[in-house]
Amino acid sequence: MAHARIIAFAMYNKKWIYLLVVMALLAAALLPILLTGYSAIDRAEIEFAAQNYSSAAQQYQYAALLLPWRGDLLEKAGISAYAGGNYSDAINFLNHAPKLTEQGWIAMGHSYISINDLTSALRVYQQGLQFHDSAYLYAGLAYIYREQKDWLAERDALRNQLRLDPSNANAHYRLGLLLTILEPEQALSELMVASSLNPEVDSAVQTLRAALNLSAIEPDPSLQMLTIGRALGLVREWDLSIAAFEKATQFNAENAEAWAWLGEAKQQSGQDGSEELDRALSLDHTSAIVRALRALHWNRQEKYDQMLMEYLIAARNDPTNPVWQASIGDARFKLGDLAAALTAYQRATELAPNESTYWRLLAVFCAENGVQVEAVGLPAAQQAVRLAPDDPFALDVLGWSYLSSGRYASAEQTLEGVIVRFPDHYPAHIHLAMTHLAQGNRGAAYNILTYVRDADQSGIYRQIAEQLLEQYFP
Numbered sequence: 456m457a458h459a460r461i462i463a464f465a466m467y468n469k470k471w472i473y474l475l476v477v478m479a480l481l482a483a484a485l486l487p488i489l490l491t492g493y494s495a496i497d498r499a500e501i502e503f504a505a506q507n508y509s510s511a512a513q514q515y516q517y518a519a520l521l522l523p524w525r526g527d528l529l530e531k532a533g534i535s536a537y538a539g540g541n542y543s544d545a546i547n548f549l550n551h552a553p554k555l556t557e558q559g560w561i562a563m564g565h566s567y568i569s570i571n572d573l574t575s576a577l578r579v580y581q582q583g584l585q586f587h588d589s590a591y592l593y594a595g596l597a598y599i600y601r602e603q604k605d606w607l608a609e610r611d612a613l614r615n616q617l618r619l620d621p622s623n624a625n626a627h628y629r630l631g632l633l634l635t636i637l638e639p640e641q642a643l644s645e646l647m648v649a650s651s652l653n654p655e656v657d658s659a660v661q662t663l664r665a666a667l668n669l670s671a672i673e674p675d676p677s678l679q680m681l682t683i684g685r686a687l688g689l690v691r692e693w694d695l696s697i698a699a700f701e702k703a704t705q706f707n708a709e710n711a712e713a714w715a716w717l718g719e720a721k722q723q724s725g726q727d728g729s730e731e732l733d734r735a736l737s738l739d740h741t742s743a744i745v746r747a748l749r750a751l752h753w754n755r756q757e758k759y760d761q762m763l764m765e766y767l768i769a770a771r772n773d774p775t776n777p778v779w780q781a782s783i784g785d786a787r788f789k790l791g792d793l794a795a796a797l798t799a800y801q802r803a804t805e806l807a808p809n810e811s812t813y814w815r816l817l818a819v820f821c822a823e824n825g826v827q828v829e830a831v832g833l834p835a836a837q838q839a840v841r842l843a844p845d846d847p848f849a850l851d852v853l854g855w856s857y858l859s860s861g862r863y864a865s866a867e868q869t870l871e872g873v874i875v876r877f878p879d880h881y882p883a884h885i886h887l888a889m890t891h892l893a894q895g896n897r898g899a900a901y902n903i904l905t906y907v908r909d910a911d912q913s914g915i916y917r918q919i920a921e922q923l924l925e926q927y928f929p
Contacts, residue, residue, distance in 0.1 A: 486489045491521055501533070508539030516548065526553040537562040557587040564595045573599055590619035594626070603692065606633055628660075632692055634666035636681050636699045643667050649878060659690040676830055677707035679922070693723040709741035715748040722752060743773035752780065759789045759856055777813050778808040784820065791915060793826055804835070811843035820853045820858040832856050847877040855886045858893065866890045881907050881916035 488498030499514035502589030515532035519525065530532040549555060549563040560583030567576035583589065593616035593755040600609035613630040617623060631645035643664060647738045650660040666686030684699030697720045703713035732752055735745045750765035763786035770779035778926045782801035800808045800817040807813050810897040819834025836856040857866035867890050873883040891900035900923075907920040 466613040474757065476553065496528070496816070499535070503538075505673055506538075508535045509541060511535040512539065512541065512544060512548070515643070524716065527552075530555055530559045534558060536560045537566050537928065541564040551746070555583070555586075557583070557589050560587065561589070561591050561595065564592070564904070568595070568598070571652065573602055586731075588619065590616045590675045592844065593619065595697075597629070599795055601629075604636060604698075606695075606698065609633060610637060611793060622652060624649050624656070628656050631660075631663070632687070632695055634905075635667065635687065636680070636702065639667060639679070639683065656672040662686055662689050677703045677710045677713060679703075680706065681710065681713050684713075684720065687717070687724070688720055692722050696720045697724060709738055711735045711742050712744050714738065715742070719748045719751060721909055722755065728752065741772050742778065743769040743779065747779070749781070750786070754786075754789075759786055763790065775806060777810070780806060781813060781816050783814070788820065793824055796820065797831070797868075802830070809842060811839045811846060811849050814839035814842065815846075815849050815852050818856055822855045825859065828856060828859045831891070833860055847873055847880040849877075851880060851883045851886060854883065858886060858890050863890055863894050867894075879910050885916060885919055888920075892923075895925070904928075 463714050471591035495514045497519035499511045499518065502508075502511035502514060503909035509803055509871050510645050512532045512535035515535055519532060521529035522528065529548050530554040533545045533552060534734045535549060536542075537545035543566075545562060545566040549559055552559060556561070560579060564576045564579040564583065567573070567579060576595070577599045580592050580599065583592045584596070588631075593612050595614060597609050597612035600612055601799075610630065610633045613626050613633070616626050617630065620626065626824050627647035631642050634642035634645060646660045646663055647784040650657045655731070666682050670682040673679045673682065680699045680703035684696045684703060684867050687693075687696035687699055695787065697717065700713050700720055703710055704717060704794065707713070712735070714731045715735035718735065718841040721728035721731065727754065732745075732749050735742070736749065737746055746765045746769035748764045750769070752764060753759070754764040763783065764785055766779055770776070770783060773779060779798050780803035784796045784803065787793075787796035793882055800813070800820050804817055818832050818839060819838035820826065821828050821835065826832070833856045836849070836853040839846075840853050843849045854866050854873060855868035857863075857869055867887065870883050870890060872885040873880060874887065877883070884903050888903040888907075891897070892905070904920045908924065911917040911920070
């Protein structure tokens with residue numbers, strides 16, 4: 456009996472010994488894999504911190520193969536690939552991750568946007584919001600709806616974004632813009648919040664505020680939307696202005712100006728718009744606004760004869776408006792008739808003798824074309840400054856007129872004064888550089904032109920500076 460127990464005990468010990476041996480062998484086999492996997496994670500984190508995102512993604516992917524129970528590694532590989540601009544890899548990694556954090560959903564949505572797959576991006580944001588109540592995901596959703604021009608859905612997404620991130624000035628501003636056409640009575644409060652959070656949008660907000668206040672006292676809903684649409688155009692929100700003008704035509708299909716503005720807004724957005732402009736003319740061929748907007752269309756087509764005809768008709772139907780005379784001057788200039796252009800600009804100043812703008816336009820025409828600078832242009836520039844002594848455009852054209860008339864010392868003094876008061880007024884820098892060139896001061900001119908080339912973010916005056924640098928400093 457005792458012998459049997461001894462045998463059983465021995466057999467039991469052998470099983471344990473065998474099991475321990477097997478475990479030891481497995482550990483010996485797995486330990487290098489584990490060490491390699493965790494070492495890859497360490498390298499990935501170092502590469503990510505160094506902004507070597509492609510390498511980080513590769514290391515995370517390698518670690519995920521070695522450590523398959525670490526479901527977070529594929530997500531990290533995807534986020535790294537996204538950060539490095541490898542959007543296809545990011546999408547592949549993130550789609551295979553067993554679970555995504557908020558950051559993972561955001562990275563996948565942005566990756567789809569980056570490859571212009573908005574349908575998939577929309578799906579990702581919607582799915583991500585089922586797991587995470589995220590302001591960033593709602594922001595992505597709002598962007599997609601904006602691209603799709605689904606204004607109602609964008610409004611709802613923005614409201615959810617602001618519920619989670621109430622201090623986001625851009626979201627308040629965008630929501631305010633949307634509400635101008637969807638719920639005008641609610642728009643101003645959002646716009647004012649945006650202005651308080653970001654003073655840079657205050658000018659646009661004030662434009663929209665004036666339009667909203669004006670439309671609120673207008674009983675005709677078509678004219679309400681017409682007013683709002685024009686304001687949206689002034690702040691360069693042409694897609695929304697199209698929606699406003701479309702609503703105006705829906706409220707009143709006989710509103711000729713609404714059709715004309717709809718055509719203009721479409722052209723500003725890269726569409727044709729001529730059908731709407733033709734319809735406007737058929738509804739009211741005497742409207743100066745319709746004629747003027749059609750003139751803009753012909754100007755873009757470089758059909759200056761037809762442009763001139765439209766402005767002439769506008770001026771005939773609205774003879775006391777100086778805008779049409781200045782526009783006639785522009786059309787005459789583009790047709791090469793400088794004498795007739797000068798007459799039109801002078802006629803504009805006669806109609807509005809107390810408005811600096813038209814004296815300035817007359818002075819610009821003379822300085823730009825070398826036409827009667829002494830007799831007409833310089834006195835016009837001086838009158839523009841007398842009427843608007845704090846207007847950098849008027850002060851600049853005075854300096855330009857001095858330059859065109861050969862009064863270099865006066866030009867230099869005037870333009871330097873403009874730059875001191877308005878350092879970001881790049882036309883004055885350009886004209887001062889031209890003054891230095893006329894005086895033979897090439898070093899000063901070069902310094903000014905390189906400054907404008909590097910400082911002008913709009914690119915308009917940068918291009919002029921580059922052309923002058925190429926011409927005078929090849």
